[in-house]
Amino acid sequence: MKVIKEKHPLVMRWTHWVNFPILAIMIWSGLLIYWANDVYTVTIFGHRFVKFFPDWFNKAFHIPYRLAEGMAYHFLFMWFFALNGFLYVLYTIFSGQWRYLLPNRHSFREAWLVLLHDLHIRKTVPPQKKYNAAQRIAYTAIIVMGFGSLVTGLAIYKPVQLYWLTWLCGGYTMARIIHFILTVGYVLFFIIHIVQVILAGWNNFRSVISGFEVKESSENVNS
Amino acid sequence: MKKKKKKPLTVEQKIKRRNLISFGTFFVLGGAGFGGWKWLTGSPKEAPGVTAGAQKPLRRALNSTELFFKKIFSNNHLVQTYPKSRAARRVRTNSFIGLRDPSFKLEEWRLSVLGDNGEVLSLCIDEIKALPKTEIVYDFKCVEGWDQIQHWAGVKMLDFIQHFKLEELARRNYVGLETPDGKYYVGLDRESAFHPQTILAYEMNDQPITDPHGAPLRLIIPVKYGIKNLKRIGSMRFSDTRPRDYWAEQGYDYYSGL
Numbered sequence: 001m002k003v004i005k006e007k008h009p010l011v012m013r014w015t016h017w018v019n020f021p022i023l024a025i026m027i028w029s030g031l032l033i034y035w036a037n038d039v040y041t042v043t044i045f046g047h048r049f050v051k052f053f054p055d056w057f058n059k060a061f062h063i064p065y066r067l068a069e070g071m072a073y074h075f076l077f078m079w080f081f082a083l084n085g086f087l088y089v090l091y092t093i094f095s096g097q098w099r100y101l102l103p104n105r106h107s108f109r110e111a112w113l114v115l116l117h118d119l120h121i122r123k124t125v126p127p128q129k130k131y132n133a134a135q136r137i138a139y140t141a142i143i144v145m146g147f148g149s150l151v152t153g154l155a156i157y158k159p160v161q162l163y164w165l166t167w168l169c170g171g172y173t174m175a176r177i178i179h180f181i182l183t184v185g186y187v188l189f190f191i192i193h194i195v196q197v198i199l200a201g202w203n204n205f206r207s208v209i210s211g212f213e214v215k216e217s218s219e220n221v222n223s
Numbered sequence: 224m225k226k227k228k229k230k231p232l233t234v235e236q237k238i239k240r241r242n243l244i245s246f247g248t249f250f251v252l253g254g255a256g257f258g259g260w261k262w263l264t265g266s267p268k269e270a271p272g273v274t275a276g277a278q279k280p281l282r283r284a285l286n287s288t289e290l291f292f293k294k295i296f297s298n299n300h301l302v303q304t305y306p307k308s309r310a311a312r313r314v315r316t317n318s319f320i321g322l323r324d325p326s327f328k329l330e331e332w333r334l335s336v337l338g339d340n341g342e343v344l345s346l347c348i349d350e351i352k353a354l355p356k357t358e359i360v361y362d363f364k365c366v367e368g369w370d371q372i373q374h375w376a377g378v379k380m381l382d383f384i385q386h387f388k389l390e391e392l393a394r395r396n397y398v399g400l401e402t403p404d405g406k407y408y409v410g411l412d413r414e415s416a417f418h419p420q421t422i423l424a425y426e427m428n429d430q431p432i433t434d435p436h437g438a439p440l441r442l443i444i445p446v447k448y449g450i451k452n453l454k455r456i457g458s459m460r461f462s463d464t465r466p467r468d469y470w471a472e473q474g475y476d477y478y479s480g481l
Contacts, residue, residue, distance in 0.1 A: 002234050004241075017249070021256060037368030067367065068474035072281040075288050075476070159364065160302045160446050160481045161295045172362060172370055210245035214238060 003217040007130065007207040009095060015088035016208060022084060025077045026149075027183055028061075032070025035063045040180055052180070078153065085146050100130040102140055107133040118196075142189055145182050152179040273410070273465045276474030289478035293412070296480065302420055302445035305360045310374035314427060316435045317365060320469065321407025322455055332403065332439055336389065337460040344387055348425060348439045354378045354386055357422050359443065364481060366448040366470075375443045377424035381417055392461040393417065399466025400442060403457030410466035411444065411451060415480060420445045423456065448479045 008016075035058060042050040058064050092098045103111075106126075110133030116122040118134075125132065131139065155166040155175035169175035197205055207213045266278045274282060334351065336344035358376040384393045398416040401408040415421065424443045425432055432438045437454020444451055450470045460466065471477040 002238070004234065004237060017253075021260070025260075033368065037365070039369075068276065068470075069281075071366075071476065072277055072285055072474065076281060076284040079288075158292060158295070158481060159362075161292070161297070161300050163300060163303065172364070176368065206242070209249050210242050212238075212241065 001217050002214050004212045005215045006211060007213050008211050009091075009097065010211060011091040011095075012088065012097065013208055013211060015084050015091070018084050019081070019088070022077055022081050023186060025073060026081055027186065029070045029073035029077065030183060031061065031063050032066040033074060034180065035070075036067040040177070075157075078150075081146075082150055085143075085150070089143065101136060103133065103136045107136050109133075111137050118199075138189070138192075142186075145185055145189075149179060149182045152176075152182065271472070273467055274471040274477055276472060285476045285478075289476060289480075292480065293414075293478070296414055296446075298414070298418055300446075302361045302481075305362070305372050307360055307374055309372045310360050310428060311371050312428065314373050314436060315363075315365075315369070315371050317367070317449065319435065321402030321404060321453075322434065322437065323406070324404040327403060327455075329434075329438060332455075332457075334440060334456055335458045336387070336392075337458055338392060343392075344389075346387075351378055351383070351423065351440060352425060354382055356426075357382070359420060359422060359445065361420070361445050363445075363452075364448055366450050366475065366479065374428050375422065375424040376426040376429070377422040377440070377443065379419065380421040380423060381419060383423055384417070389461075395461040396463045397461070397466050399460045399462060400453045400456050401458045402453065402455050405457070407453060407469050408467050409442070409451050409453045410468040410471070410477065411447070412478065412480075415444060415446050418444070418446050446481055448481065450475065451479055 031053075034052070038052060040052045041048050053063075092101060110126040110128075113122060113126050114132050114134040117125045151165060152169050152175045154162055155169040156172065156179060159166040159172050159175075166172055166175055169178060203213050263278070263280060266280050269275060269277055269279045269282045277285065332348065334344075334346045334348075335342050336346070355378070356376055357379040358374070360372060360374045362370050363373045364370045384390060393413070396413050398411045398413065399408065400411070421442070421444045423440055425440050427433070427436055432441060437456075440456050441454040442452050442456060465477060468477055470479070
């Protein structure tokens, strides 16, 4: 017999889905801003592996000469990004959901086993509650990253008025670099996230919209 | 008995009902969000005035954000300064708008301070250089995203106002500066213009400012992006309304404060 198993509370589902387009807009408008001083590369021993960003990329996304527009969007949606993030964090604290989300002392070892399982090297996974160890680490890290984006963003935005924040980020140049790297991090997170969601299947995906999973109740099978 | 048979059905129905409600809400609100985005990206440009070039709602947002961040502005928040040895030898230039007038003659340059009924002061560079000199080595920040530690020297804006007894005019909310040819112009809020590190600079790296950097006198205002650091100041005026601003007319934030 099928049973409904509650999984994701409403606030967590909504903050998740609200964050998705906001973060997309922040990354897009950030690209418009970054273009005006696109100096970052991945260079190791004098060999340039990646340039952020190649011409074809900028052309494909219509990025050039839109700095003013990018700033206008960025400084509007930063409010929504921050508010939505705070709402999520406050909710997880007061609802007790943080218990499922924060990594514990076993998580780092267990996450390794989860990784081996996902790569089809190991057959079994460690027992888990709502999230497995790898998820705990990933979903906590992404919140820390979001907070980092907010802090480094403010450090670049008001480096004189919020000089202590800029100092905390290791200076203006470092704050801009961290702000950029975190954004690259979101993109990588997104790619892995999407692959995992597809692999996890429909029941899991639906639970992030409707809040519950449908399980086969074993008791009923026996009776 | 009948009730018991219905039980598994109720679970199915429950699942169906909840799915319908949550997916329905998801798509309706998602659609509304997408509609809102389409509205925003397709919104009309603001009517050209002191600011121009931005879409109306985005300009409103920029102005509100400016009001919010003005609250944390303080004259006690000083920009970090560095030893002279850290200053760049080759100081970066980015724009020459307002410096291209072929008829401009450095020897004939004068700074014109304007009141409501025309000029109240006309100063040559030596009259300005006679005032106490203030030096600053700080990280100049461009709106494009680059920054460079630079060494400038000149007259502190506060000293300038005091020495030429412009306190009455300086009580107004804004200062407007323009190049002699009127091609480049900036508007500054009073608090930023009279920040203790704002200077009217005539020296760069201990040498008189060169033409590409805005000879003979330029603004160095560390609490603003480079776009507000007007080169070759021709005139200075005080007003209670926002003076025109070159980059604010191109869609940039009027405040552009750091």
